[in-house]
Amino acid sequence: MKKLNGTNKINIAVFISGKGSNLKNLIKHSYAYNSKFRISLIITDNSKALGLKFAKKFHIKKKIVNFDNTKLVEKNLVMFLKRNKISLICLAGFMRILSKKFIKNFNGKILNIHPSLLPKYKGLNTHKRAIKNKEKFSGCTVHLVNSKLDSGKIILQKKVKIFKKDTPKSLALRILVQEHALYPKAVKKILANL
Ligand code: GRF
Numbered sequence: 001m002k003k004l005n006g007t008n009k010i011n012i013a014v015f016i017s018g019k020g021s022n023l024k025n026l027i028k029h030s031y032a033y034n035s036k037f038r039i040s041l042i043i044t045d046n047s048k049a050l051g052l053k054f055a056k057k058f059h060i061k062k063k064i065v066n067f068d069n070t071k072l073v074e075k076n077l078v079m080f081l082k083r084n085k086i087s088l089i090c091l092a093g094f095m096r097i098l099s100k101k102f103i104k105n106f107n108g109k110i111l112n113i114h115p116s117l118l119p120k121y122k123g124l125n126t127h128k129r130a131i132k133n134k135e136k137f138s139g140c141t142v143h144l145v146n147s148k149l150d151s152g153k154i155i156l157q158k159k160v161k162i163f164k165k166d167t168p169k170s171l172a173l174r175i176l177v178q179e180h181a182l183y184p185k186a187v188k189k190i191l192a193n194l
Contacts, residue, residue, distance in 0.1 A: 013041035015094035020051015022092035029184040100147040110145035122150035127168035142186035156186045
């Protein structure tokens, strides 16, 4: 089997807006024996994103992007990502919708993780809505990003039981544990076909 060294690993950019627990988890997996990828860029739209601390901790290049002028910003961002030889983008708690044009530049190469069993509960407040509707299960989904919100091809999903005593917070925490198991698996699956 071909051995991967630091130089021929696949470069991934992770886009975050908040805590970055999925980012941290992907970084951890990138250090695993025989991992085929490295997290080489962290992009955020939020200069106060807590997840930015992982850039310093793990010596990863970061970029804070002000998305106010979306068109120009995205054009520059595409160039920046290409210059940095990014082959895959992982959205992880990134609270922006990317334009069609941006997505076209990385067609089939942008993943997102969403805390529900898509196509159910797209958008925000998934846990609150699932509990309110007395669903027996929720979960998480890793999917390809297309121009419609939370609607691209599903790569992997994991079901999580909803208990009677669950609050949106307790459910979110239990699902997050599964997100951390699911996202690296989905990345591996996509990389196998790149
Ligand atoms: C996760 O629940 C993810 O599914 C959603 O936003 C949350 C991000 O959490 N899209 P973190 O920033 O990775 O901790």
